[in-house]
Each structure stands twice: as C-alpha cells, then as structure tokens.
Amino acid sequence: MPELPEVETIANGLHKRVAGDVIESVWIGDKSNLLKSPAVEIAKMLEGAEIAHARRAGKHIVIDLAEPRRRKDSAHKPRGQWIVHLGMTGRVLVCDVGTEQAKHTHLVAQLRSGRELRFVDPRRFGKLQVVAAESFRAPGDEPIGADRERFIKMFKGRKTPIKSALLNQKLLSGIGNIYADESLFRSAIRPRRRAATLTRNDLMRLYDAIQVVLAEAIAAGGSSVSDYVDANGDEGFFQLEHRVYGREAEPCMVCATPIKRVVIAGRSSHYCPKCQK
DNA sequence: ACTATTTCCTGGATGC
DNA sequence: TGCATCCAGGAAATAG
Structure with missing residues (x-):
C-alpha cells in the first residue's frame, strides 16, 4: 500500500x-x-x-x-x-x-x-x-520537516484515537497504516490513546519518530508488502525493518512481549502492550 | 466542527 | 480440487 x-x-x-x-x-x-x-x-x-x-x-x-x-x-x-x-x-x-x-x-x-x-x-x-498549473495542494501538512509547534497544536482537543488522527490526510498528508503503527511504536504511544490526552512530551517524541521512520523508509526505497514496486519495477526493503506492522503475535523486538493487533477506524493496528502506553 | 461508519474494488488466503 | 467466504485498506460519502 x-x-x-x-x-x-x-x-x-x-x-x-x-x-x-x-x-x-x-x-x-x-x-x-x-x-x-x-x-x-x-x-x-x-x-x-x-x-x-x-x-x-x-x-x-x-x-x-x-x-x-x-x-x-x-x-x-x-x-x-x-x-x-x-x-x-x-x-x-x-x-x-x-x-x-x-x-x-x-x-x-x-x-x-x-x-x-x-x-x-x-x-x-x-x-x-x-x-491548473501550480494549483495542486495536498489536503494537509507535509509530515517531513513539519513545524513542531504546528504539529503539536494539530491534535489539540481531538477525541479521536491518535492512530486515526495520523491517518487523517487533512491533518498530515502522507502517513498511512504502516507508518502510523511504526511511528507510534517508536514513540511508545498506544494507537488507541485519544489524541487530546497526549502530553507535549508524547507529541515531541511522536514528531521525532515520524521524521526518523519516514527518512529510513525513503532510504530503503519504501516497504514492499503485497505488490508494491517502484517505477523501475524494483521492490523496497523497509518491510524488513517493520517492528510492529504485520507482526501480530510475534515477539516485540525490544521486550519480547507478543505484538497485539486491534482494529481502529476499520484498520489493523499493531502495537506492543508493554512498550506502548 | 468533529467523529464514526459505510462504501468502493479485486485477488490472495483460508476453510470446508 | 473446487467453490464460497473473508480480508486487506485510502479516502470519499454518509450519518450522527
């Protein structure tokens, strides 16, 4: 995807x-x-x-x-x-x-x-x-290099789970199911946490995790799951770096607790119940 | 203004 | 082996 x-x-x-x-x-x-x-x-x-x-x-x-x-x-x-x-x-x-x-x-x-x-x-x-020429705008903010303060304000007052907010393209444009799960794991935040309940510190960690995950994934040429290939027909390699996505019941790479899968907003969401709070 | 749910669509996996 | 059923999910539409 x-x-x-x-x-x-x-x-x-x-x-x-x-x-x-x-x-x-x-x-x-x-x-x-x-x-x-x-x-x-x-x-x-x-x-x-x-x-x-x-x-x-x-x-x-x-x-x-x-x-x-x-x-x-x-x-x-x-x-x-x-x-x-x-x-x-x-x-x-x-x-x-x-x-x-x-x-x-x-x-x-x-x-x-x-x-x-x-x-x-x-x-x-x-x-x-x-x-028309030069008229297209993605619906939300570009996640890479987003303004930190703007990012933190973005989730203010939102009762929706943080996972759903990350998937909302009108807020940030570009994050989908895989990178939402991976970013939440790396920032130790549970996907079901209501966006408004995240502390400033949580959001700073989430911001950093998004930057790192996206940069690593781009460097790897993306994640090849199902049938994704690039313009040359080559596969990406980031799927080998997934820490939670698609790893239900497999041991967490940090603490060995089995990874859980739940459905949020109709999407599979993967997290470590011990590492993510 | 938000939020949650449903819908679109096919192919691969699964179950009997 | 064959056939039916389920599931994957981005985003627009719909309902609340």
Whole structure:
C-alpha cells in the first residue's frame, strides 16, 4: 500500500525516467470511478504536453505538464498538472511499446521517446485528475520537516484515537497504516490513546519518530508488502525493518512481549502492550 | 466542527 | 480440487 515513502520513491523514479519526454497520445479506459476529472479533460491536458517534472505531494504523484519547447533551451510554459493517487494497488509503469499490457490497465500515454506511461490499478481505489498549473495542494501538512509547534497544536482537543488522527490526510498528508503503527511504536504511544490526552512530551517524541521512520523508509526505497514496486519495477526493503506492522503475535523486538493487533477506524493496528502506553 | 461508519474494488488466503 | 467466504485498506460519502 503506497504511503509517503513509496510514493516518494515512485515519483523520483518517474522523474528520472520521463522528465523531458512528450506525451503524444493518450488512451483512457472506461472505468470512470478512477477519474476525478472527465476523461476528455485528462486527454486534452496530457496530449501534446511535455513532462516537466514528477514529484510527490502527500500520497499524490504530481506531474507538472508544460507546453512543448520549440528549442531545447527555451523556457517551460506551464500547461497544468496531472495528479495520480495510487490508492491501494495503483502503479505507474514506464514500458516499451511492445510490453504486454497488464490486466487492469486504465490509462496508456504514448511518449515521443517510443515508450509508454501506463497506469494499472486492479482494485481501482486510485484516482486520476488534472488541475491548473501550480494549483495542486495536498489536503494537509507535509509530515517531513513539519513545524513542531504546528504539529503539536494539530491534535489539540481531538477525541479521536491518535492512530486515526495520523491517518487523517487533512491533518498530515502522507502517513498511512504502516507508518502510523511504526511511528507510534517508536514513540511508545498506544494507537488507541485519544489524541487530546497526549502530553507535549508524547507529541515531541511522536514528531521525532515520524521524521526518523519516514527518512529510513525513503532510504530503503519504501516497504514492499503485497505488490508494491517502484517505477523501475524494483521492490523496497523497509518491510524488513517493520517492528510492529504485520507482526501480530510475534515477539516485540525490544521486550519480547507478543505484538497485539486491534482494529481502529476499520484498520489493523499493531502495537506492543508493554512498550506502548 | 468533529467523529464514526459505510462504501468502493479485486485477488490472495483460508476453510470446508 | 473446487467453490464460497473473508480480508486487506485510502479516502470519499454518509450519518450522527
């Protein structure tokens, strides 16, 4: 499930591979629940555009599109932004034209270089959207390098479990189930604790844990659970570093107490009942 | 203004 | 082996 570190890895890989290329034509499938913008608008925005930049914002891939340059050294004239959300099982692939089309391929963009950008998503929780140039904003704050005081205030008065608050993208954009559980373990906070009951000290530790966990995960190329791979088709390695996620009944790496799994906000939540208070 | 619950969707795992 | 059922979860929609 792509969260911030996975999306960062994919977006950076995508940038390296397709920046400067031009989209010549686009095919869009008929599964309209994936589209946040009408298919014709997406096609109009993409066709003929140069891919100026691909990057991450929250869990979104932001692809800046520009009018094609007549000369190599002329300036980019922005055209708009193509926003890709991978949902649970979404993938953006860079393929040679001859590569067999995967099942559940919903968009294919032919590139001037002869390759294709393909969006594949079996579960169709992903979203495709186009917006005006430089207009896209993730719904909440960027967790990496967030302002500490703003972070601490964010949870004030919230009765919801801290785990739910971390998953709320309108507060922080980018943290999902894995990194919420891992950050709470590293800051010794139980996922069910009501956000408002966390002390300043708790929140400082949580802030630090989020920074460390996300940085380590990005360095490892993300976590490969289920079928996540990056733009090159390579797996990440952070799943080997998970201390609680997916480790129900296995011994805590610190105290050997069996890891517990409970459901919070409909999501599996993993914690050590001894280490986390 | 918040919070909790339901819904969308397929494939892999599980059970009989 | 085959078939039914369950489960994974990001985020929008809905209900309270």
